[in-house]
Amino acid sequence: MGKLLEVKDLRVSFHTYAGEVKAVRGVSFELNEGETLAIVGESGCGKSITSKSILRLIPSPPGDIKKESQILYKDKDILKMNEKELRMLRGGEISMIFQDPMTSLNPTMKIGKQIAENLIVHRGMNKKEAIKEAVKMLQMVGIPNAQERVNQYPHQFSGGMRQRVMIAIALACNPKILIADEPTTALDVTIQAQIMDLMKELQNNLGTAIILITHDLGVVASIAHRIQVMxxxxxxxxxxxxxxxxxxxxxxxxxxxxxxxxxxxxxxxxxxxxxxxxxxxxxxxxxxxxxxxxxxxxxxxxxxxxxxxxxxxxxxxxxxxxxxxxxxxxxxxxxxxxx
Structure with missing residues (x-):
């Protein structure tokens, strides 16, 4: 397996009225093709900050990724990429599933349009092709009646279904890396198991490498190849x-x-x-x-x-x-x- 991602000495601080909060202090790790790396630890340990730093989603100010940090994707430093390169990276090469699908999905846009946006930007499809592909993506993540569901809004979906939509959006462009930040938070145990099984199945079919962020060791036992405790x-x-x-x-x-x-x-x-x-x-x-x-x-x-x-x-x-x-x-x- 080839090395896809290498994080070296990642240091992230937040400048607040009370002083500098050193949220991530010298984190290093590697991610290989097709593997799942789980990052576990209790709330506030720096897991999510680490994952958001990979896509440079830390707001600055107050966030500050220190100069000695390196995040290498295919040997290219993400921290030195310009805005155009970042736009192509996000969603195209590296995708992210955020904690709460209700706040991550746009409540005023139909589900199909939200999936299609990614396809139009990264795969150059026209609107008609993108909606057709969005239906396929919904079918792939196990949403029944995808032809009808593509024209519905987020509030018409259950929590588990919304999380499946988030996975469909993230995987629409066949990214090399999928970052899943607490993908089963606020879901009941049965739906949690279904979401984890789905991610495992999609990884086997598509060969996507996964970084799984969670505080629940029970979730990672069946899916992770390697674990790092923060x-x-x-x-x-x-x-x-x-x-x-x-x-x-x-x-x-x-x-x-x-x-x-x-x-x-x-x-x-x-x-x-x-x-x-x-x-x-x-x-x-x-x-x-x-x-x-x-x-x-x-x-x-x-x-x-x-x-x-x-x-x-x-x-x-x-x-x-x-x-x-x-x-x-x-x-x-x-x-x-x-x-």
Whole structure:
């Protein structure tokens, strides 16, 4: 598999009345053709900012992508592209599904016209051809009576159907990369499963690489090839899906896995939650960002940032517990296995 996308030392800040919020702090990763990379972590960890930076959708001001950052698509730096190049990239080469389809779709435009716009701009179709292709796209994402539905408005669709329309718009021009930002938020569990199955099926048919942004580890278990865990604007652990589920090494990854309800959870069992709150990124901690909430925190964790430690060719963890002189700590009971 060839390398499609490479993000190097991505740093994004927001300038506010209170000071500079360092939202993303040195994130690096690669995405290969036809694979799914999941970026997981709780709200506010920098997942969505990372994904929007790839398409340069960070408003400036107040947003500021630092000069040392690089986002290479097919070896060309997106951060140095002009407006014309960006227009061809967005929707044509890289598409994005946003969190809430109701706010992402134009309520005053028919669904067919919203899909057709992309086809007219990026594939040079005329209006008639584009509407005909829009019907095919709706059929492809599993919307019944597509011939009629193409002339309806967003409010006439259910939440799951609107999300399918968003996927149809995103895939209309056969992009090489699809960024899905919390694509199953606010959908019930049955529809969530259908949307994930649809994305997996379309990936198999079209060969599209996917970056999946989510806080729900249960969603990524069946679709992701690799996972990177983010906390306080940084990647604290990365690895294949099996490595993250069966052999996690970072206490934050343990805590995330422990937070997911399991089938064996009894009716009145107390669900696990991570104590404390994430650090204030106006004044990021000098040490490990998870130190104040970590059950295994040592003095060095508060004083220094741990360097990434390679566990295997694909797994890397930033934690002092992996130091040869650190006390041996076993993962909590029940951690290590698919959800």
């Amino acid at each position: 906390y306080a604007g940084m990647v604290v652990e990365r690895g294949t899906t099996d490595e993250i589920f069966y052999n996690p090494k970072h206490p934050y990854t343990w805590a995330l896995l422990k937070s997911v309800p399991r089938l064996e959870t009894k009716h009145k069992d107390t669900l696990y939650s991570i104590k404390g709150t994430p650090p204030d990124l106006l004044k990021p901690p000098v040490g490990c960002p998870f130190a104040s909430r970590c059950e295994y925190c040592m003095e060095i964790c508060k004083e220094q940032m741990p360097k990434p430690t390679k566990i295997s060719d694909t797994q890397e963890v930033s934690c002092f517990l992996l130091h040869p002189n650190a006390p041996k700590v076993e993962p909590p009971q029940g951690i290590g296995g698919k959800l």
